[in-house]
Structure formats: C-alpha cells, structure tokens
Amino acid sequence: MSTEQPKAPEAQPAAQPQAGAPVELTVQDLGVLRSIIDVASQRGAFKANEMEAVGKTYNKLDTFLQQVQKAEEEAKKANEATKEESKGDK
DSSP, X not given: OOOOOOOOOOOOOOOOOOTTOOOOOOHHHHHHHHHXXXXXXXXXXXXXXXXXXXXXXXXXXXXXXXXHHHHHHHHHHHHHHHXXXXXXXX
C-alpha cells in the first residue's frame, strides 16, 4: 500500500509587477491553484466546516479548466483542418 502524496507543482518565481501594471492570472495559474487545493485537502489542511466551501470552489475551478481545455483542443483541430485545406488548394 503506497502512501505517496501527490506533489504540488514547483513554484516558479513570479515576476514583480510594475507600479500601476495590471495583475495577470493565467489559466496555468488556475491549474496550479487546483493542484494546491487537491494536495492541501489530502494533507488535512482544512477543517471539517470548511470542506464544503473548498469542495465547491475546487469543482467550479475544475469545471472551468476542463471547458478551457476542451475549447483549446477544438480550436487546435479547427486550425489544423484549415491548414490542411490550404495545402490542398496549392
């Protein structure tokens, strides 16, 4: 029986935003947050009365990221189909 815990993604040094520059949050950042929530919950970092809010937030984040991934895959397929059509026209 393995008790190996999933590893959280290694943190990369964040670029320091310039004064007045908007703070950016990327899809990759959201994926890291999803992993952090997963690891923290497995390690018992949340109290029982916090689990509902954590779970709902995790589910919303996971659903959003799945939708983004699906949209990216569809866009990639559409782009590849367009390239194939343009090669056939030559």
